[in-house]
Amino acid sequence: MRGGMGMRLKYSNPIHLDDVAADFPDMPIILAHPSFPWQEEALSVATHKPNVYIDMSGWSPKYFPPILIRYANTMLKHKMLFGSDWPAITPDRWLKDFETIDIRDEVRPLILKENARRLLKL
Numbered sequence: 001m002r003g004g005m006g007m008r009l010k011y012s013n014p015i016h017l018d019d020v021a022a023d024f025p026d027m028p029i030i031l032a033h034p035s036f037p038w039q040e041e042a043l044s045v046a047t048h049k050p051n052v053y054i055d056m057s058g059w060s061p062k063y064f065p066p067i068l069i070r071y072a073n074t075m076l077k078h079k080m081l082f083g084s085d086w087p088a089i090t091p092d093r094w095l096k097d098f099e100t101i102d103i104r105d106e107v108r109p110l111i112l113k114e115n116a117r118r119l120l121k122l
Helices: 002-006 014-023 037-050 066-073 091-098 108-119
Strands: 029-031 054-057
Touching: 002 029, 014 029, 014 037, 014 054, 029 037, 037 066
Parallel strands: 029 054
Antiparallel strands: none
């Protein structure tokens, strides 16, 4: 889109939510999308702040950087959430691509359901 629809990418850097998470420690915050090109900042904030989660929508999983997959399998396995980014990426396509990446079998149900269930108290 011409002019990027007027959106300014600098405001998408997840490090700006570090202050919000510190000031409101009881408010759950979900970082939407894998935060390209600030993946490490998103992982850092989610690792450091107990109230910060990451949804994995916005990209096909086949494009996830290795560091995102590493953290999803380990330190942040309880803080990663499914998201398809429908209608841009359909849930069926996202799930099909998710099956092809190196996520541990015991972590898949956490990302696809259990983490959101716990976060939303369902």
